[in-house]
Amino acid sequence: MRVNALANAEVGTYLNEHFCSAYQKVGTFRIVGKQKQGGNVAAYFCAQDGRVLHCVAGPVNAATMLREAKWVVETATKALADARGNGAAFKAIFRKAHAARLRTEHGLAVEPVTYDPPVDEDANSQLTYRDPSGRPLAPKLQPVPINGPDVKFRHLQETAQVRAALGAAPVADRAGRRWVLGNQGRVHMLLAAHSLQPIEKLYASIFEGILGERISTRPVEIVDPFPWRNRTPNGRVPAPAIRLPNGALKSGLTGR
Numbered sequence: 001m002r003v004n005a006l007a008n009a010e011v012g013t014y015l016n017e018h019f020c021s022a023y024q025k026v027g028t029f030r031i032v033g034k035q036k037q038g039g040n041v042a043a044y045f046c047a048q049d050g051r052v053l054h055c056v057a058g059p060v061n062a063a064t065m066l067r068e069a070k071w072v073v074e075t076a077t078k079a080l081a082d083a084r085g086n087g088a089a090f091k092a093i094f095r096k097a098h099a100a101r102l103r104t105e106h107g108l109a110v111e112p113v114t115y116d117p118p119v120d121e122d123a124n125s126q127l128t129y130r131d132p133s134g135r136p137l138a139p140k141l142q143p144v145p146i147n148g149p150d151v152k153f154r155h156l157q158e159t160a161q162v163r164a165a166l167g168a169a170p171v172a173d174r175a176g177r178r179w180v181l182g183n184q185g186r187v188h189m190l191l192a193a194h195s196l197q198p199i200e201k202l203y204a205s206i207f208e209g210i211l212g213e214r215i216s217t218r219p220v221e222i223v224d225p226f227p228w229r230n231r232t233p234n235g236r237v238p239a240p241a242i243r244l245p246n247g248a249l250k251s252g253l254t255g256r
Contacts, residue, residue: 146189
């Protein structure tokens with residue numbers, strides 16, 4: 001997920017023991033010199049069939065990554081025992097667990113959605129994420145509405161930690177009152193309604209809806225910010241190499 005997190009030996013050992021890791025690029029960014037510009041990342045913890053149990057949205061350190069991974073394993077283990085083979089009960093337990101974390105860690109109360117009614121998905125609907133060409137990608141999943149602050153944990157909304165959280169942004173409850181949630185708070189808010197949805201249905205609501213990134217299949221653009229270092233003997237400067245959609249590199253020479 002991030003060098004700081006995945007380079008940690010304890011994180012790597014735990015993930016290798018409990019998960020099978022994979023990677024897929026869904027956005028694009030530029031590399032100028034050795035610096036990455038733009039882009040973002042999300043780590044999805046999924047069941048064997050690709051349904052999402054949890055997600056870590058945005059860059060995190062090793063301690064956070066390890067804590068979230070352990071929470072998934074511990075919650076899934078308990079849910080399997082309590083559900084006793086009932087898939088609907090397992091899903092309801094996980095959604096209630098996300099609602100509980102939103103309440104105890106962010107001070108806001110929601111009612112988890114424990115049943116998914118049949119929905120006719122319309123690819124032409126405005127509630128659909130699309131790629132730059134207009135091709136439909138995934139539905140815009142709606143998070144559960146916030147009922148309001150939890151009486152016992154309301155003080156959490158007044159802490160600097162919540163307001164300084166990664167991706168902190170204002171959210172409104174049913175009464176129109178304004179609160180603050182970071183990326184992980186909004187992940188719990190979304191997964192209290194959609195945990196155990198297939199990853200292909202949920203990823204766009206995380207990457208675009210929470211992280212604010214545009215899904216794109218464009219290749220990474222590599223730019224040399226100091227082209228004069230490679231000036232040719234005749235004084236011309238090789239133009240920065242630009243990777244084309246077919247994967248080829250296009251370059252040329254420019255004047256002084």
